[in-house]
Amino acid sequence: MPSKVDPLDLIRTRFPGLEFRDARVIEDGWDSLVLDLDDEWIIRIPRRREVEEWLNREIALLPELATRLSVEVPRYELVARNGVVCAGYRKLPGSPAKTGLNELTGKDLGRFLAALHRFRVEDARALGVPYFDREGWQERFGSVCADFRRRVFPLLEPGERERAHAVFACVEQVDFVPELIHADLGPEHVLCRDGRVVAVIDWSDARVGDAALDLAWCLNGTPAGVATSVARTYGVDANLRERALFYHRLGPWYEVVYGLETGQERFVASGIEGVRARLPR
Structure with missing residues (x-):
């Protein structure tokens, strides 16, 4: 994600149907920016092209694991790939x-x-x-x-x-x-x-x-x-x-x-x- 991009503007642009009032940063690391929207959605925004590839692999793998594991895993319902990649899933319990x-x-x-x-x-x-x-x-x-x-x-x-x-x-x-x-x-x-x-x-x-x-x-x-x-x-x-x-x-x-x-x-x-x-x- 380019440093000059406002993450909230990005989210609203990429997911115009997503309504939220509060955004809280839960991870601001070397690889990704992760936000919690209204305690309901988790949005991940990779910082580098390499990390975008990792996220895309995760999005492909998790549906295959979901029915085979004894625990819940993220189910990505929001995925935007054109331009700055970002993706989101409903926040899991716990x-x-x-x-x-x-x-x-x-x-x-x-x-x-x-x-x-x-x-x-x-x-x-x-x-x-x-x-x-x-x-x-x-x-x-x-x-x-x-x-x-x-x-x-x-x-x-x-x-x-x-x-x-x-x-x-x-x-x-x-x-x-x-x-x-x-x-x-x-x-x-x-x-x-x-x-x-x-x-x-x-x-x-x-x-x-x-x-x-x-x-x-x-x-x-x-x-x-x-x-x-x-x-x-x-x-x-x-x-x-x-x-x-x-x-x-x-x-x-x-x-x-x-x-x-x-x-x-x-x-x-x-x-x-x-x-x-x-x-x-």
Whole structure:
């Protein structure tokens, strides 16, 4: 979206039949601007051509997933592609999965992920979802870790860098059968009501790759009872658990890089704190 475009004018122009009184920004990130209209509609406006492609893939994929998952997913009723791309769906129930989680939450997460990961890879590829085999995945994460070394290592102590090298070395050991994954599953994208998972949003990063990435937060960022319930319901083995921990440890590194790229010191500081907290002892 060009920086000089007023998002509300854009929405009114692209969707002239859409009436709303209040607009609230709920995400103003590097990739997209996301607005909540009257607590009824969620409108997403990509900031770059690449992100427009991600959104178009999401719009194609979600109708195929809607009938196969145990939770709700966005149903895009508003789509405008000529000119500045923007799209919208009716706001889904629930709140981000940050508090009030319990064993039933974990059971819901395990069931959801098991169903998602059973989706036929051939069908996902036919819908334009990016595909990574083991070699392509290792190459991708090897490049990511190299970038982290270049940008983030100067902010760490020598001993911390050594421990980080041990984490990055895990890239060469990653082995898996490619499956369809959400690829950005965390508390902001899991919506709960009364401790039950009712919806999962923000599917633009969906790809075929290592299922352990979807389990990173579920097994390592939730209360122990939730994580145990996820593992039991999904059927997590030792290898899958180890890979999930690897991806969990990488999470804060992305936050540091985002802060450096956007000049927001608060993200750099909180990201470094997270990096240090997750390094192996």
